[in-house]
Amino acid sequence: MSPILSPFLRQCTQSPDNIAFVEEDLSLTYAEFQTQIHKISTALKNKQIQTQCIAIALDRGILAASCIYSVLYAGGIYLPLDMKTPATRLSFIINDAQPAFIIGLGEPPTWLENSALWLDINELLQSDAQILSPVPVQTDSLAAILYTSGSTGNPKGIALSHQALSNFSTWASQTFELNPQDRIASLAPFHFDLSIFDLFSSLAVGASVYFIPAKFSFSPSRLTIWLSENKISTWYTVPSLLSFIALKGALDSTDLSHLKRLLFAGEVFPTDYLIKLANLLPEVELYNLYGPTETNVCCYWAVKREQLDPQQSIPIGQAAANAQLSIDALTGELQVQSLNNFSGYWQQGKLQPVEQTRYATGDKVSLNTQGEYCYHGRLDRMLKCSGYRVEPAEIEHCINQLAGIAQCAVVGIKDSTSGQRPAALVVLNAGASLGDTIKPLRQLLPAYMQPYKFLSVNTLPVLSNGKTDYQTIESLFKT
Amino acid sequence: MKQEIRTFIFDELIFVAEPENFSDDDDLLEAGLDSMGIMRLIMYIEEQFAVTLPDSEIDPDNVNSFNALEKWVLQHKK
Numbered sequence: 212m213s214p215i216l217s218p219f220l221r222q223c224t225q226s227p228d229n230i231a232f233v234e235e236d237l238s239l240t241y242a243e244f245q246t247q248i249h250k251i252s253t254a255l256k257n258k259q260i261q262t263q264c265i266a267i268a269l270d271r272g273i274l275a276a277s278c279i280y281s282v283l284y285a286g287g288i289y290l291p292l293d294m295k296t297p298a299t300r301l302s303f304i305i306n307d308a309q310p311a312f313i314i315g316l317g318e319p320p321t322w323l324e325n326s327a328l329w330l331d332i333n334e335l336l337q338s339d340a341q342i343l344s345p346v347p348v349q350t351d352s353l354a355a356i357l358y359t360s361g362s363t364g365n366p367k368g369i370a371l372s373h374q375a376l377s378n379f380s381t382w383a384s385q386t387f388e389l390n391p392q393d394r395i396a397s398l399a400p401f402h403f404d405l406s407i408f409d410l411f412s413s414l415a416v417g418a419s420v421y422f423i424p425a426k427f428s429f430s431p432s433r434l435t436i437w438l439s440e441n442k443i444s445t446w447y448t449v450p451s452l453l454s455f456i457a458l459k460g461a462l463d464s465t466d467l468s469h470l471k472r473l474l475f476a477g478e479v480f481p482t483d484y485l486i487k488l489a490n491l492l493p494e495v496e497l498y499n500l501y502g503p504t505e506t507n508v509c510c511y512w513a514v515k516r517e518q519l520d521p522q523q524s525i526p527i528g529q530a531a532a533n534a535q536l537s538i539d540a541l542t543g544e545l546q547v548q549s550l551n552n553f554s555g556y557w558q559q560g561k562l563q564p565v566e567q568t569r570y571a572t573g574d575k576v577s578l579n580t581q582g583e584y585c586y587h588g589r590l591d592r593m594l595k596c597s598g599y600r601v602e603p604a605e606i607e608h609c610i611n612q613l614a615g616i617a618q619c620a621v622v623g624i625k626d627s628t629s630g631q632r633p634a635a636l637v638v639l640n641a642g643a644s645l646g647d648t649i650k651p652l653r654q655l656l657p658a659y660m661q662p663y664k665f666l667s668v669n670t671l672p673v674l675s676n677g678k679t680d681y682q683t684i685e686s687l688f689k690t
Numbered sequence: 691m692k693q694e695i696r697t698f699i700f701d702e703l704i705f706v707a708e709p710e711n712f713s714d715d716d717d718l719l720e721a722g723l724d725s726m727g728i729m730r731l732i733m734y735i736e737e738q739f740a741v742t743l744p745d746s747e748i749d750p751d752n753v754n755s756f757n758a759l760e761k762w763v764l765q766h767k768k
Contacts, residue, residue, distance in 0.1 A: 428725045429753070432745040455729045461745040597726055626726075646707040658722045663705050 214377035215354060216283060216345050218415035220245075222391075229391055230419040232273045233441070239273060241417070244280075249340035251281035251332070255312075261286035261346055264308055264356060264557070268292045268315035271400050272422055274332055276410060278314050279401065281335075283354055283373075286346030287311075290356040290368070291401035296657040298322035304358050304366055309560030350374040356557045357402055359504055360601045360660070362591065364608030368557035369504045378550035379507045380411035382532035386511075387472055387498070389445065391417035394469070396438060396446040398423040403599070404504045405476060408447045418445075428452060431460035435467065442469040447500075449598030450480035451630070457488035467492065476500035476508065477598030478630040479586065483521045489514065501527035501586065503600070505570050507551040509534040510584050526583040527576070536584065537569075538576060544590055545576040592681070594623035595630040599659045606633055606662065609655040615643030618671050621662065622685045634688045635662040638671060664688055691739060692760050698734050703727040714756040728753050735759075741766045 212220075222229070227242035239247070255265070265287045269275040275291065282289040290308055292301060302322050305313070312330050313319075319329035348354075354373045361367035389395075395413045397420050399405035413420045421441050427434040435456055438446070453475055456462065473488075473495055480499060489497060497514035512528025519525065530536050534549035548569045555564040575587040594601045603621035610619040618638040623631035639648060645667045652661065666687060672680040692714065700709045704722040712721070723731070731753070732743055741763055752762040 426750065429719070429728060430749045431725075431729075432748060451726045455725055459729060459732065459745045459748055597724065627730075649705075650707045653722075658724060661705065661722055663703065663722075664701075665705060 213283060213345055213348050213352075213354070213373045214350060215373055215380060215411055215415075216280075218381075219280075219411075220345075222414060222417040226391060226417050229417050231414060232276060232420050232422070234273045234422040235424060237273060241414075244273075244277065246340055247277045247336070248280045248284055249342060250338050251277055251335045252284040252345075253341045253343060254330075254335040254338040255281055255285040255287065256343065256346070258312065260311055262288070262352065263311035264288045264290050264560070266290040266292055266305065266308060266310040266313040267401070268294060268313050268320070269332065270294050271397070271406070271425075274316070275401055276420075278332065279410060284343070284345045286348055286352075288353045288356055288370075290358070291406075293358075293400060293402045293657065295400075297654050299655050300366065300657065304368075307365070307559060308356060308358075308368055308557060348373055350377075351554065353554060353557075353562065355407075357404055357504055360593075360599070360605045362593070362602045362604050364602075364604045366605070370554045370557045370562050371507075372554050375507065375551050375553060376407055376411060379407060379532050380415055383408050383508070384412040384416045386531070387412075387445065387474070389413065389416045389418050393418035393444045393471075394442055395420050396423050396441070396443045396448075397421065398425075398428065398446075398448055398452070403477075404507055405447055405449070405598075407507065408474070431456045431458075432465070435460040435462060435465045438470065439465050439467055444469050444471045445474070446470075446472075447474040447476070449477040450475045450485075451478065451597055453488055454481065454484035457484050457491060462488075462491040467495070470495050472496040472498065474498045474500055476502070478595045479524055481627065482519060482523060482525055485514070485525065486519050486521060489516050489519065499525055499527060500531070501584075502531070502547070502551075503570075503572055503574075505553045506534065506547045506549055506572070508532060509547045509549050509551060510536065510545075512583060524585070526579060526581075526585045528583050538578070539571070542590060543575045543577060543587070545572045545574050545584070546570065547572060592623075594633060596623075596632055596659045597630070601633060601660050603633065606635065606656060606660055609652060610635060610637065610649070612655070613648055613651060615640050615648035620671050620679050620681065620684050622681050622688065624664070624685065624688050633660065633662045634664040634666075636666050636668055636671060636684050636687065638669065639667055691763065692756050694738065695731075695735065695759055696756060698738075699723070699727075699731065702734075703731060714760075716756075717754050718756070719750060719754050723753070731759075735763055739763060739767065741768075 231244040265282045319326040355371045356368040358366045397409035499512040500508045502509040510527045511531040606621045672683040
């Protein structure tokens with residue numbers, strides 16, 4: 212049986228009355244959640260979805276979580292869509308992933324060309340629940356496809372097996388000593404790999420998942436009050452949000468005595484803000500988790516408060532989830548061999564398997580005197596924006612499609628709070644105005660990929676070998 | 691004050707194609723101002739205008755337009 216589902220099913224038998232999920236006023240016990248899965252997966256099983264990709268067009272929450280578990284139950288592969296991403300990008304992902312079905316709420320959306328793919332979750336929930344056992348899978352069968360920004364100019368799907376998900380999930384629940392009393396806050400959208408912890412590490416141990424209402428990401432003190440009122444013990448999120456809370460979350464006047472641990476990943480946590488957070492929450496364990504979606508978490512550092520120095524970035528620590536790490540002697544690139552590793556990229560409706568078991572991260576690292584890995588940035592042009600990875604090539608690809616653009620180059624500008632932000636240098640065709648030209652970009656790229664600055668020039672700076680001079684371009688934005 | 695906040699937001703936080711056509715009531719969150727942008731904006735306003743904006747009032751309703759921002763800041767300006 213699937214190694215991700217079996218620990219969850221054990222919890223359903225052992226403690227069916229424990230709370231599995233809480234979303235606003237709605238809460239579901241393990242038994243109720245399982246009934247919901249039985250209904251949806253009965254309907255899915257009748258559609259023969261085994262080994263097929265099923266897209267989920269629902270916002271983060273109990274319904275989407277039920278669909279994810281049901282797809283796995285029925286032997287399928289779940290693909291969570293980012294419902295905030297523009298329709299053109301969603302259409303690209305659907306055309307590339309070629310899912311057998313798309314589960315959503317109500318009528319099919321206008322961006323969907325083939326509405327026959329659409330399944331209304333309300334109808335699936337009408338099916339007579341049969342008590343079924345999960346469809347048997349191999350450990351290397353695919354479980355999830357997470358689309359991320361691609362260096363070829365288009366989004367790409369990272370395919371993860373049941374084994375990859377369960378290896379991480381088990382490691383996390385053991386390392387962080389999760390137990391049935393834990394209340395885990397969840398804010399990460401399901402297409403973001405942080406959600407694997409929220410969805411699977413939690414239910415494997417009988418803990419409860421509390422969905423953070425989306426509006427609170429703009430109201431740090433309301434968010435901390437919510438954490439307090441709901442007696443949250445564990446939260447895995449991005450550093451930028453924790454910085455916001457450290458600075459503006461009224462932590463000194465909010466009772467967070469139930470909070471045991473905060474985990475963070477996705478970008479470098481600015482050390483001065485981390486020190487602030489560590490001082491305001493002296494009893495809370497803090498963990499820096501590191502790894503691209505292809506490896507999930509492959510390295511982690513339990514924050515040692517005495518080692519924090521505002522002048523130095525924090526280490527990414529030691530190997531996680533039994534990963535074998537090595538550093539390329541020539542380039543300093545971190546390479547990862549791990550059961551967490553992805554199976555390959557999902558392209559044109561099928562898996563393109565990886566040829567090497569060792570994944571080259573593109574991240575430059577070194578070991579410090581304590582034997583901890585330290586991160587020193589990218590070897591390529593990839594950016595980290597608010598925890599999301601962003602390939603400048605994908606933004607350039609979209610800008611180049613706009614009428615009025617002759618050429619463009621996108622670079623990352625360092626930002627004290629959110630890592631990097633994309634900025635674009637463009638060469639316009641004669642007579643085109645910058646404002647009119649780039650207006651349609653909002654319909655092509657999600658918010659975190661939108662350049663926050665544009666500059667128009669006559670020619671792009673190039674190096675003597677004819678290649679684009681990105682360093683000079685970066686300096687243009689700094690002046 | 692509104693002009694300075696406009697300049698800061700459009701220069702540092704979000705890009706809009708035609709800032710002159712972005713009205714004081716247009717929705718800044720829809721235009722791409724995110725939680726990190728809000729944090730930087732509040733830090734800027736507090737320093738630039740010597741005000742303290744209470745943590746408990748950081749809320750979409752107070753930051754989603756230039757008019758809302760101005761009203762909020764003026765409430766705390768001595």
